[in-house]
Each structure stands twice: as structure tokens, then as C-alpha cells.
Amino acid sequence: MSQKTEQDDIPLADDDDTVTIISGGKTPRAAQPLPKEEPPEDPEEKARLITQVLELQNTLDDLSQRVESVKEESLKLRSENQVLGQYIQNLMASSSVFQSSQPPRPKQ
Template sequence: AVEAENQVELEENTQLINQVLELQHTLEVDAVKEEHLKLQSENQVLGQYIENLMSASGVFQMTQKAKAIR
């Protein structure tokens, strides 16, 4: 009887440990997804900023005109 109780308790503990591990994995995946979205947004802002700088700079406009002439 004691061995059966120990076996049941061991199985319950194993199940709980597996649930905890699964939740940890889910949290890690969610954190990575959130970080990816943040970085993607920052990249879009930086890309727009670079485009604005290039369009405002005479050097890049001259380069583009020179390419158009060729």
C-alpha cells in the first residue's frame, strides 16, 4: 500500500515537473517573439530615418542623377 502511494506521488510529481517545463518553454518562446517584434519595429524606424537622410542629402541626390544620365 505504501509503495502504491509512493508510486502515485512520484507520477504526480513527474507530471507537475513536465507541466512546469512546458510553461517555461512557452514563456521563453513568448519572450523571443516579443523581442523580435520590438527589433523589427526599431529596424523600420531606422530604415525610414536613413531614407530621409539620404533624400535630404545632396550627395545621394547627385549620385542618383549621375546614374540616371548614364
């Protein structure tokens, strides 16, 4: 007879048959319960599913890395655009071509 420990009372992630969906910073909401599926008995089918899961994990990892590199590139370009915008404003301010064509009004 085995004794039940405190650890046995902790629910596992697999015990929960619902999925929480988080999108766009909104409050998480519970989706419909996932159907309970028994693992395949066929070893070939099981191996195929394991291979598919591993491929999907690698794809997810690649996409995550790509998102991070695009974020970094975006921040770099945004910074460069700010520098160029300030440079253009400085050039326009120092050039007589872009100065107002109307004479300044006298202060009263």
C-alpha cells in the same frame, strides 16, 4: 440499479486512444494509438510520476511564457528596425553624397 444519463454517453478525452498532431499550420492527422498503460500500483511510483508531471507542466508554462516574451521582443525590434530604415532612407535622400552622379536627363 443506477440510471444512465445523457452525460454518461459523452466520450471523455481519456476514452480516445489516438493523438492528433498539428504542426506548421498543416491539417491535423491522427497518430498511432497510444498504448494502454495501467497506472502504477506502487504508491511511491505513482507519487514520482505525479511529481514528474507537475515538473513538466511547470516547464511547459515557463517555456510558453518565454515564447511570448520573445515574440513581444521580436515585434518591438522589428518596429525599431522599420523606424531606423526609414530614418536612413530620409538621410540618404537629403544628402548630396548619395545622389546620382549622372546629370538628370532632359525630358523630351
